[in-house]
Amino acid sequence: MNKLTNKSKLVSDKQMTLSEKLYLPAIFKGMIITFSHLFKKKVTIQYPEQTKEFAEIYRGKHVLKRDDEGRERCTACGLCALACPAEAITMIAAERKKGEEHLYREEKYAATYEINMLRCIFCGLCEEACPKEAIFLTKEIVPSSFERQDFIYGKDKLVESVDNRIDVSKRQTAEVLEFKKNKNFKHNK
Amino acid sequence: MDWNYIIYKIILITAIMTVSLLVAMYSTYFERKFAAWFQDRLGPNRAGPFGLMQPLADGLKLLFKEEFMPNTANRFLFIMGPMLAMFVALLTSAVIPWGSSLNIGGKEYALQVADINIGILYIVAVTSVGVYGIMLGGWASNNKYSLLGAIRAASQMISYELAMGLAILAIVMMSDSLSLNEIISQQKGINWNIWYQPVGFLIFMICALAECNRAPFDLPECETELVGGFHTEYSSMKLGFFLFAEYINMFISSAVISALFFGGYHFPFEDSLGLSQNWMAIIGVVVFFMKISFFGFLFMWIRWTLPRFRYDQLMRLGWTWLIPIAIFNILITGVVLMINN
Numbered sequence: 001m002n003k004l005t006n007k008s009k010l011v012s013d014k015q016m017t018l019s020e021k022l023y024l025p026a027i028f029k030g031m032i033i034t035f036s037h038l039f040k041k042k043v044t045i046q047y048p049e050q051t052k053e054f055a056e057i058y059r060g061k062h063v064l065k066r067d068d069e070g071r072e073r074c075t076a077c078g079l080c081a082l083a084c085p086a087e088a089i090t091m092i093a094a095e096r097k098k099g100e101e102h103l104y105r106e107e108k109y110a111a112t113y114e115i116n117m118l119r120c121i122f123c124g125l126c127e128e129a130c131p132k133e134a135i136f137l138t139k140e141i142v143p144s145s146f147e148r149q150d151f152i153y154g155k156d157k158l159v160e161s162v163d164n165r166i167d168v169s170k171r172q173t174a175e176v177l178e179f180k181k182n183k184n185f186k187h188n189k
Numbered sequence: 190m191d192w193n194y195i196i197y198k199i200i201l202i203t204a205i206m207t208v209s210l211l212v213a214m215y216s217t218y219f220e221r222k223f224a225a226w227f228q229d230r231l232g233p234n235r236a237g238p239f240g241l242m243q244p245l246a247d248g249l250k251l252l253f254k255e256e257f258m259p260n261t262a263n264r265f266l267f268i269m270g271p272m273l274a275m276f277v278a279l280l281t282s283a284v285i286p287w288g289s290s291l292n293i294g295g296k297e298y299a300l301q302v303a304d305i306n307i308g309i310l311y312i313v314a315v316t317s318v319g320v321y322g323i324m325l326g327g328w329a330s331n332n333k334y335s336l337l338g339a340i341r342a343a344s345q346m347i348s349y350e351l352a353m354g355l356a357i358l359a360i361v362m363m364s365d366s367l368s369l370n371e372i373i374s375q376q377k378g379i380n381w382n383i384w385y386q387p388v389g390f391l392i393f394m395i396c397a398l399a400e401c402n403r404a405p406f407d408l409p410e411c412e413t414e415l416v417g418g419f420h421t422e423y424s425s426m427k428l429g430f431f432l433f434a435e436y437i438n439m440f441i442s443s444a445v446i447s448a449l450f451f452g453g454y455h456f457p458f459e460d461s462l463g464l465s466q467n468w469m470a471i472i473g474v475v476v477f478f479m480k481i482s483f484f485g486f487l488f489m490w491i492r493w494t495l496p497r498f499r500y501d502q503l504m505r506l507g508w509t510w511l512i513p514i515a516i517f518n519i520l521i522t523g524v525v526l527m528i529n530n
Binding site for chain 2: 037
């Protein structure tokens with residue numbers, strides 16, 4: 001029979017030898033192991049002074065991107081909401097009026113766009129689903145709060161400001177771009 | 190009885206009490222530090238430099254905590270428990286010779302509160318009273334976990350006292366005296382008892398761990414099964430007293446182990462130094478405390494290495510292993526003594 005992992009081991013019910021029954025050799029061995037840990041590098045991160053370095057592709061708070069001309073990319077297609085396994089995303093679509101061309105990139109946009117951060121599991125599937133590269137997860141962390149209502153993030157908190165763009169190039173790698181072109185996936189068709 | 194004598198005794202007693210309490214205080218700090226280091230952490234380092242103020246902060250916290258007493262508890266015994274535990278823990282330090290004697294103005298001042306000729310017997314007797322603190326506290330709490338912890342403590346103490354006494358007996362046979370002073374003075378230089386009684390030392394060490402309720406024998410309090418064991422219902426400084434008593438016990442048993450098996454205040458090549466008596470005494474005290482510190486460390490080292498025994502394993506180890514081995518040890522000691530005589 002094939003082994004499932006290389007960690008599997010044959011079980012035996014052999015009797016313990018005298019030295020094993022005494023436990024003392026095993027105890028000394030254990031004590032040497034613990035003693036060696038006295039001199040090992042400590043893993044503690046002293047929080048307020050030091051902070052843990054996040055990975056460049058950390059999946060934190062979401063951002064709704066604007067394009068180069070500062071127009072919102074989101075077209076309220078709803079694919080992110082559909083992809084979301086936690087059902088954290090809701091949106092209401094609206095039609096772009098005349099004179100709003102500098103605000104929204106296409107004829108349809110999201111009038112409201114809400115993510116419930118208490119439901120969100122930060123899996124990044126919304127980002128994968130988005131055909132317009134409008135939503136991305138960032139290195140920022142969702143701060144804590146006392147009220148549940150505070151965790152429903154609307155467009156005021158999600159859309160990036162025109163002057164202060166958020167860099168998502170690390171999450172937008174060549175592989176990601178290639179993936180977005182893959183016609184095997186429904187949303188790319 | 191002259192005044193000199195009384196003042197010297199009072200100073201000595203105060204010094205020993207203060208040192209025991211200080212050592213107990215900082216044992217908690219080092220316990221946490223070593224625990225952290227054994228687990229690749231840093232340990233307390235926020236209160237003061239290197240976290241050295243941590244014991245003070247802990248003590249103050251305990252003092253200011255709410256004094257809670259369950260309404261079904263027996264008030265008198267509930268308060269009596271931690272008091273007795275603390276009292277008994279401090280009592281044992283009286284007979285331990287912390288050093289040889291100082292010579293001030295032609296008079297000898299022994300660094301020992303009471304040089305009674307049955308010192309080691311006194312220690313065994315007093316430590317066995319120590320279980321009453323735990324038992325009274327656990328029973329008076331009127332809580333099943335406390336009671337279970339107390340019962341475990343009682344049976345554990347009784348079982349391990351036997352093996353402990355038998356291990357001591359071999360030492361007493363060798364040195365032909367029950368006085369701790371006499372036992373230590375026979376271990377001059379490096380002529381320590383450990384070379385003659387390694388098995389006795391092992392048994393005594395295991396029993397000392399059990400008597401102090403230290404891991405791997407911390408069944409009376411074991412958090413995973415009994416919430417807090419005998420001190421589940423205790424809060425504030427009453428809890429502090431129980432915890433403190435445990436650390437003082439640890440300190441005293443380290444001292445007893447060093448005295449019985451590792452020559453107490455004696456150290457190798459002490460005669461070739463050619464120092465005056467007073468200097469020898471002072472160095473002796475320092476050496477004794479170094480030995481005690483090592484055993485304190487050993488206690489913590491064992492605690493953070495070994496998992497807790499199961500209750501039946503504890504009983505089997507005590508009754509079917511340690512006691513027979515200890516009796517055999519006495520037998521062999523007796524035979525060797527007879528041949529040598």
